[in-house]
Amino acid sequence: MSVYSYSAKDNQGLKFSGIVEALNEHDAITVLHKKGLIVIAVKEERLKKVREQGVKLDDLVVFSRQLATMVDSGITLVQSLHILSEQAENKILSSVTLKIKEDIEGGSSLHESLERHPKIFSNLYINMVKAGETSGLLDEILDRLASYLEKSSALQRKVKSSLVYPAVVISMAFLITLVLLIKVVPTFKGIFDSLGGTLPVPTQILIGISDALRRFFLFFVIIFTVLVFLFKKYINTPKGRFQFDHNLLRAPIFGPLFRKVVVAKFSRTLATLVKSGVPILNALEIVGKTAGNMVVEKAVTDARASIREGEPISEPLSRSGAFPPMVVRMISVGEQTGQLEKMLNKIADFYDEQVDAAVSGLTSMIEPLVIGFLGIIIGGIVVALFMPIFKITELIK
Numbered sequence: 001m002s003v004y005s006y007s008a009k010d011n012q013g014l015k016f017s018g019i020v021e022a023l024n025e026h027d028a029i030t031v032l033h034k035k036g037l038i039v040i041a042v043k044e045e046r047l048k049k050v051r052e053q054g055v056k057l058d059d060l061v062v063f064s065r066q067l068a069t070m071v072d073s074g075i076t077l078v079q080s081l082h083i084l085s086e087q088a089e090n091k092i093l094s095s096v097t098l099k100i101k102e103d104i105e106g107g108s109s110l111h112e113s114l115e116r117h118p119k120i121f122s123n124l125y126i127n128m129v130k131a132g133e134t135s136g137l138l139d140e141i142l143d144r145l146a147s148y149l150e151k152s153s154a155l156q157r158k159v160k161s162s163l164v165y166p167a168v169v170i171s172m173a174f175l176i177t178l179v180l181l182i183k184v185v186p187t188f189k190g191i192f193d194s195l196g197g198t199l200p201v202p203t204q205i206l207i208g209i210s211d212a213l214r215r216f217f218l219f220f221v222i223i224f225t226v227l228v229f230l231f232k233k234y235i236n237t238p239k240g241r242f243q244f245d246h247n248l249l250r251a252p253i254f255g256p257l258f259r260k261v262v263v264a265k266f267s268r269t270l271a272t273l274v275k276s277g278v279p280i281l282n283a284l285e286i287v288g289k290t291a292g293n294m295v296v297e298k299a300v301t302d303a304r305a306s307i308r309e310g311e312p313i314s315e316p317l318s319r320s321g322a323f324p325p326m327v328v329r330m331i332s333v334g335e336q337t338g339q340l341e342k343m344l345n346k347i348a349d350f351y352d353e354q355v356d357a358a359v360s361g362l363t364s365m366i367e368p369l370v371i372g373f374l375g376i377i378i379g380g381i382v383v384a385l386f387m388p389i390f391k392i393t394e395l396i397k
Contacts, residue, residue, distance in 0.1 A: 004019065004020050004022055004025065004028040004042050004043060004044050005017070005018070005019050005042075005043050005091060006018060006019070006020055006028065006032060006039060006040075006041065006042045006043075007040045007041045008032055008037040008038055008039045008040055009037065009038045009040065010036060010037055010038070011036060011038075015040075018086045018087060018088075018094070019085060019086065019088075019091060019094040019095060019098065020032060020086065025042055025044065028042050029042055055090060055092055055093045055096075055120045056090070057149050057152065057153040057156070058153060059088075059089075059090045059093050060093075060120075060121075060125075060146075060149055061146050061149045061150050061153065063084060063088070063093060063097070064142045064143070064145050064146035064149065065142075065143065065146040066080075066084055067080055067081070067084060067142055068138075068139045068140070068142035068143040068146065069139075070083065070084075071138055071139040071142070072139035072140075077104060077110060078101055078104055078105060081097050081098075081100055081101040081104070082098075082101055084097050085097040085098040085101065092120075093120070096117050096120055099113075099116075099117075100113040100114065100116075100117070103116065109130075109133055110129055110133060110138070111126050111127075111129045111130035111133060114126045114129060122290060123286050123289060123290070124269060124272075124273065124286050124290055125145060127273070127278050127282060127283075127286055128141050128144075128145050128272070128273065128276045128278065129141070129142070129145075131273075131276045131277045131278045132276065134277070135277050137277075141276045144272060144275065144276060145272070145276075148268060148269070148272045151268060151348075151352070152265065152268070154352075155261060155264060155265065155352065155355065158355055158356065158359050159257070159258075159261055159355070159359075161359065162257065162358075162359040162362050162363060163254075165363060165366065166366045166370065169366075169370045170370065170373075173370070173373060173374050173377065173378070176378065177377055177378065177381070178213075180378070180381050181206075181209060181210045181213050181214075181381070182210070182213060182214055182217070184385070185206060185207060185210035185381070185385065186210060186214065188385050189207050189210070189211075192207075192388055199387075199388050200384075200387045200388060202380075202383070202384040202387060203384045203385065203387050203388055205384070206381060206384040206385070238294070241294045242294040242295065242298065244294075245293045245294040245295050245296075246294075246295050248293070249262070249293070249295060249322075253362070253365075253366075254362075256358060257355065257358045257359070257362060258293075259324075260351050260354045260355050260358055261351075261355055262291065262292070262293050262296050262322075263323060263324065263327055263347070263351050264347075264348050264351035264352050264354075264355060265290075265291065265292065266287060266291060266296060266300070266323075267327070267344045267345070267347040267348035267351065268344070268345070268348035269286070269287050269290060270283055270284070270287050270344050271340075271341045271344035271345045271348060273286060273287070274340060274341045274344070275341045280307065280313075281304055281307065281308070284300050284303060284304040284307070284313075285304060287300055288300035288301050288304070295320075295322050296322050298320070298322075299316070299317060299320030299322040299323070300317075302316050302319075302320060303316035303317050303320070312332065312335050313331055313335060313340075314328050314329075314331045314332035314335060317331065327347055330343045330346065330347055331343060331344070331347075
């Protein structure tokens with residue numbers, strides 16, 4: 001069976017587009033005609049190429065919500081997946097959904113079918129679906145999974161929004177400074193040479209920097225590229241990644257924000273897995289792999305080993321030093337009262353609010369810092385260039 005994307009109209013002239021499964025193009029057109037559609041165009045999709053790409057979190061949220069609703073309504077899993085494959089706007093997800101439907105028709109369970117698409121469905125997603133199939137609460141867990149993904153997506157957007165503004169401003173400042181040193185300063189140097197006389201020290205230093213940058217620009221670019229390559233190679237090693245993540249959590253400005261994000265993600269993920277009935281050891285293994293930070297992953301791995309020996313979760317987390325004392329105490333209370341999932345959700349909600357506040361505060365703090373940086377660097381260059389002009393009468397002799 002092949003997959004074909006199509007565009008068509010119904011009897012009222014409304015346009016439709018989607019994907020249909022068929023033996024060949026003629027068969028695909030026949031299927032569409034049976035549905036009362038007037039075919040405009042049909043094109044075969046290459047599934048292998050599509051499966052190699054990923055799917056956005058928002059698409060997975062919609063997929064999970066719709067699948068939960070249809071399963072809860074009594075529609076069979078195969079029929080639900082077939083409907084989703086036809087109406088999904090994302091062609092990648094639509095094609096993969098058809099493949100999952102085929103696997104289920106071939107005798108596989110839903111979680112086994114999802115395991116064949118690791119670039120789209122994470123271990124967390126697969127294990128929660130497995131727990132839902134085992135407990136018979138697949139619709140409820142899919143709905144819970146959609147809520148978790150929505151909150152995770154919102155958290156990612158908050159962090160990105162806090163980093164985009166300073167990154168853009170700093171990049172613009174760097175480019176402006178580079179243009180001044182490479183293009184503007186040499187022009188003034190020619191004017192100063194024609195006038196003669198001794199230039200002020202700041203101007204001499206600025207011209208020296210400009211000359212060095214122009215003369216060795218390619219060399220600086222190569223050195224920078226090599227350093228970036230070596231840095232990426234280093235942080236791809238376990239030791240390098242751990243050191244980088246450790247320093248990231250201790251960074252003076254962004255460190256507190258990253259720590260709050262990590263704690264919020266850890267708490268939300270563990271709460272969702274525990275509530276869905278995933279065994280605590282399996283849940284901790286998934287949380288560690290999806291933490292996004294090697295320091296937290298190591299702390300969770302150590303906690304998992306300690307729990308095997310009979311220790312509560314809170315004690316190894318406290319020893320790791322990666323989690324704030326309040327988080328450890330709330331987890332401890334949750335264990336003692338049998339309300340671990342409730343406590344973890346409260347921690348996640350609290351730190352989500354903290355991330356909001358940190359993002360707002362960070363944006364407010366970075367703006368004057370960037371303005372000050374631009375004033376010192378750009379202003380310093382301008383002053384150094386105009387100092388000789390202030391002494392123009394002394395230079396002309």
